[in-house]
Amino acid sequence: MANKYVMAGVMGWPVAHSRSPIIHNHWIRQYGLQGAYGLFPVQPDKLEDAIRGLPALGLAGCNITIPHKVNAMKLMDVVDPLALRMGAINTIVVTPEGALHGFNNDGFGYIQSLRDEKPDWQANAGPATVLGAGGAARAVVLSLLDQGATEIRLINRTRAKAQALCDEFGKGIQVVDWSERHEALSGAALLINTTNQGMHGEPELDLQLDRLPVSALVSDAIYIPLETALLRNARLRGNATVNGLGMLLNQARPAFQAWFGVLPEITPALRQAILATF
Ligand code: NAP
Numbered sequence: 001m002a003n004k005y006v007m008a009g010v011m012g013w014p015v016a017h018s019r020s021p022i023i024h025n026h027w028i029r030q031y032g033l034q035g036a037y038g039l040f041p042v043q044p045d046k047l048e049d050a051i052r053g054l055p056a057l058g059l060a061g062c063n064i065t066i067p068h069k070v071n072a073m074k075l076m077d078v079v080d081p082l083a084l085r086m087g088a089i090n091t092i093v094v095t096p097e098g099a100l101h102g103f104n105n106d107g108f109g110y111i112q113s114l115r116d117e118k119p120d121w122q123a124n125a126g127p128a129t130v131l132g133a134g135g136a137a138r139a140v141v142l143s144l145l146d147q148g149a150t151e152i153r154l155i156n157r158t159r160a161k162a163q164a165l166c167d168e169f170g171k172g173i174q175v176v177d178w179s180e181r182h183e184a185l186s187g188a189a190l191l192i193n194t195t196n197q198g199m200h201g202e203p204e205l206d207l208q209l210d211r212l213p214v215s216a217l218v219s220d221a222i223y224i225p226l227e228t229a230l231l232r233n234a235r236l237r238g239n240a241t242v243n244g245l246g247m248l249l250n251q252a253r254p255a256f257q258a259w260f261g262v263l264p265e266i267t268p269a270l271r272q273a274i275l276a277t278f
Pocket of ligand 1: 109131134137157244251
């Protein structure tokens, strides 16, 4: 790897807002590697051409973001079993033979972000309440189950989507109606918001925390802003909180390792470099 110039990037539409180039180029510099990580704005109808071009261009691989995560999976030669269960990929690794391998590190990133905040965190410590049933929720729910969670209360505005996820992933998930979300916090050990409510440009998440134990860990997949109203309210009442930046940073680590051969660390300098862009 020492003398090889390695290139990777992120495909999305739009993709200009992505912080991934800052993360990966920071690590390339930190570890003294030869290479670069770029932004690839790829329209949905050009996705297949773009992905098929990766080996031809000699890229080590790329990240896949909205709206391509589901369709890109269908173009892989090999899909990692976990990504297959999630139904989406966020990372492509091009093998030396030019084959395309698809992975999904979002769930790993989420679990690791909890452990960074609370090293002794256990998935079976008590009920987990999950809001949302989109792509982020799939990664979160599946990884919680894989870590040993035994009671997940799944709540989505469109109940049918939560039910479909429950039917697919099965045991351990209980679907709760959106109208009962406030009550569903009772006795929870973990709360996670995977809806887009609270994200920059969206209304705040409408959730009353009164019934949530102060011992519960409260997390939000959103990282713009870093502290959503949900996290602020939780912090002010004494709950430990985890924002979405840890999920973003941690999902990048295994991808960087696959492309550049080094498992990188999340340092204060890296966090600072990201925070400077907000
Ligand atoms: P998605 O698949 O589009 O899902 C969006 C979710 O938000 C759905 O459950 C949707 O419910 C819900 N929602 C939308 N409008 C709502 C409203 N007005 N009231 C209540 N619920 C509403 O999106 P996604 O990919 O899962 O992403 C969700 C969030 O996670 C985004 O903020 C994204 O930035 C974040 N995320 C972060 C990371 C990270 O690394 N930190 C990774 C992935 C995603 P319905 O089913 O009813 O429409």
